[in-house]
Amino acid sequence: MMKNSIGKKIILSYFLILIISFALVGTMFYFITLNYIERSVVKQLVMQGREATALINKSFENRKIFKERSFLGMVRGAFLWRKMQISGQDYAILDPWGRVLFTNVKSLEGKRIDLDNFKRIGRRDYYSRKGDKISVVLPLDRGYLMLSGRLTGIKMMTLEILRILLLTFLISGLIVIVIGMFLSRSITAPIKKMAIMASRLKERDFDVAIDINTGDELQELGDTINDLARKLKDYDLAQKRFLQNVSHELKTPLMSIQGYAEGIKDGVFKEDGIEVILNETARMRELVNDIIYLSRLETVNDFNFAETDINEIIRKSVEKFEGAAKLRNIEIEMKLDGPGQIRGDEEKLLQAVANLLSNAVKYARTKICVSKEVKDSRVIIEVADDGEGLDTEELDKVFERFYKGKDGDTGIGLSIVKTIVEKHGGKVSAYNRKNKGAVFRIEIPQNFHT
Numbered sequence: 057m058m059k060n061s062i063g064k065k066i067i068l069s070y071f072l073i074l075i076i077s078f079a080l081v082g083t084m085f086y087f088i089t090l091n092y093i094e095r096s097v098v099k100q101l102v103m104q105g106r107e108a109t110a111l112i113n114k115s116f117e118n119r120k121i122f123k124e125r126s127f128l129g130m131v132r133g134a135f136l137w138r139k140m141q142i143s144g145q146d147y148a149i150l151d152p153w154g155r156v157l158f159t160n161v162k163s164l165e166g167k168r169i170d171l172d173n174f175k176r177i178g179r180r181d182y183y184s185r186k187g188d189k190i191s192v193v194l195p196l197d198r199g200y201l202m203l204s205g206r207l208t209g210i211k212m213m214t215l216e217i218l219r220i221l222l223l224t225f226l227i228s229g230l231i232v233i234v235i236g237m238f239l240s241r242s243i244t245a246p247i248k249k250m251a252i253m254a255s256r257l258k259e260r261d262f263d264v265a266i267d268i269n270t271g272d273e274l275q276e277l278g279d280t281i282n283d284l285a286r287k288l289k290d291y292d293l294a295q296k297r298f299l300q301n302v303s304h305e306l307k308t309p310l311m312s313i314q315g316y317a318e319g320i321k322d323g324v325f326k327e328d329g330i331e332v333i334l335n336e337t338a339r340m341r342e343l344v345n346d347i348i349y350l351s352r353l354e355t356v357n358d359f360n361f362a363e364t365d366i367n368e369i370i371r372k373s374v375e376k377f378e379g380a381a382k383l384r385n386i387e388i389e390m391k392l393d394g395p396g397q398i399r400g401d402e403e404k405l406l407q408a409v410a411n412l413l414s415n416a417v418k419y420a421r422t423k424i425c426v427s428k429e430v431k432d433s434r435v436i437i438e439v440a441d442d443g444e445g446l447d448t449e450e451l452d453k454v455f456e457r458f459y460k461g462k463d464g465d466t467g468i469g470l471s472i473v474k475t476i477v478e479k480h481g482g483k484v485s486a487y488n489r490k491n492k493g494a495v496f497r498i499e500i501p502q503n504f505h506t
Contacts, residue, residue, distance in 0.1 A: 066239060066240045066243065070232045070236050071229065074225065078221055078225050082218070082221045085217060086217055089217070094190065094207060097190050098177070098190060098192060101145075101183075101192040101205050102181060102183075104145065105194040105201055108194075108201055108203070109194050109195070109196055112149075112196055112201065113197045145203055146160060146161045146205075147159065147202065148160075148164050148169070148201075149196075149199060149201060150169055150202060151198075151199045155167075155168050161204075169200075171200075174193055177192075181195075189204060189207075190204065190205055190207065191203070191205075192204075246266075246270060246274045246275075246278060253266050253281060253285070254281070257284075257285060262285050262286075263289070265282050265285065266282060297458070298457055302458075306340060309340045310336075310340070317329075343468070346468035347468065350468055350471055350475060353475045360401050360403075361399055361505075362402070363397060363398075363399055364398060364399070364400055364401075365396040365397060366396040366397075366398050366428065366435055366437070367392045367395075367428065368396065369405050370390065370392060370437065372406060373406060373409040373410045373413050373426075374388050374426060376410060376413070377410070377413045381424065384420075386417060386421075386424060387423045387424070388425075389423065389424070389426070391425065391427040391428070392427075392428045393427075393428065393430070394428075394429060395430065398435055398500070399502065399505070400500065400504065401480070404479070404480075407472065408473045409437065409439070411469040411473045412470075412496045412498075415439075415469060415496070416443075416494075419444065420442055423441070424440070424441050424442075425438075425439075425440045425441075426438070433502050433503070434482075435498075435499070435502055436498070437497070437499075438496070438497045438498075439495070439496045440489060440493055440494070442489075442492060443494060444492065445488040445493055445494045451487065451488075454470050455470045455471060455474040456471065473496075473498075480500045480504050481501050482498060482501065483499055484497065484498050485497050
């Protein structure tokens with residue numbers, strides 16, 4: 057059992073995403089709220105300041121109501137007279153040069169306020185922020201009014217945000233665990249099935265299949281593994297049949313050779329026994345050579361693809377068997393339509409066509425027709441004879457290894473044809489003609505690229 061399962065990794069990844077999301081949301085929410093509070097405080101101070109500046113400017117027009125006619129006296133009188141409705145706020149009256157004339161903050165008495173340290177808001181208003189303290193400066197007819205306020209509740213707001221986020225995180229965490237467990241099971245369950253099936257395939261148990269209905273890539277993978285199991289089973293059966301057929305095909309000539317050799321040794325046979333041994337040896341050599349050739353075709357990438365002429369390949373194949381056909385009074389007719397340029401291995405294609413012609417010469421009565429046409433960028437070659445044709449049950453078996461029909465030899469020739477054609481990206485098939493005779497059909501693309 058692995059320590060780190062996929063389910064745990066899925067749930068952990070969800071938690072990491074959740075933590076990152078809450079951290080980003082919390083940070084953004086904090087700064088947005090802080091900015092909102094700051095703007096609200098500034099707006100409130102400006103509104104109070106405008107009321108105060110209006111009152112102070114009005115006092116200059118009504119100087120007679122004040123006993124003190126100085127600027128400082130009028131300001132004091134205005135503040136005492138109306139109390140400015142700014143109780144609880146820090147305020148200061150500045151002269152045109154920024155010197156503090158009057159304030160309720162002892163630390164500002166006698167100091168000078170540098171307006172260059174303030175940010176401009178509006179045409180003549182200013183504001184600044186230091187920590188949780190915000191100050192606004194508004195112009196008077198003869199100086200400035202500075203009001204200050206604090207961002208109260210920032211700490212409480214932060215704690216409240218953290219509390220809300222923590223509560224939301226806990227609730228979301230529980231939801232993530234439930235969803236994560238459900239999703240992880242929906243992912244890990246099919247994977248476990250595939251792992252079990254892979255273990256059984258390793259033990260050569262090919263009679264196994266898995267049913268995965270997730271409708272996603274896991275289902276595609278499951279279907280692929282099922283196809284793999286079927287192909288491995290077919291391959292395993294083919295290998296067993298191959299070994300059985302090879303042993304059978306080799307056993308017959310070996311027993312014949314052994315019998316005649318023992319007969320010659322005991323004086324039962326003379327020169328005629330030697331002839332039989334030579335014939336059986338030649339038959340064995342032909343069989344072994346075919347097996348080796350087929351094995352190389354299937355396992356070694358020994359194909360040399362290049363531009364070649366399929367018409368010329370067919371002509372060479374026909375010339376090769378014209379002599380054998382004439383001896384049996386068989387006519388070979390060629391119908392080569394269209395250009396013959398294709399991309400393929402000339403030597404292998406020549407072997408494929410030759411094998412089909414060899415088979416046709418063996419079963420034809422009077423005539424063989426070799427045709428070629430090009431349709432939809434695919435070359436179609438057909439070799440037809442006027443023999444007895446194939447039995448219905450033979451049509452799907454003729455290209456299998458060691459399958460021998462009537463008067464068959466090794467049963468390898470058509471398997472070689474099938475392998476060569478498939479290596480060229482094509483397919484091969486067989487069917488019977490209406491008026492007797494068999495037809496073997498090759499279909500390959502003109503421009504095949506490996």
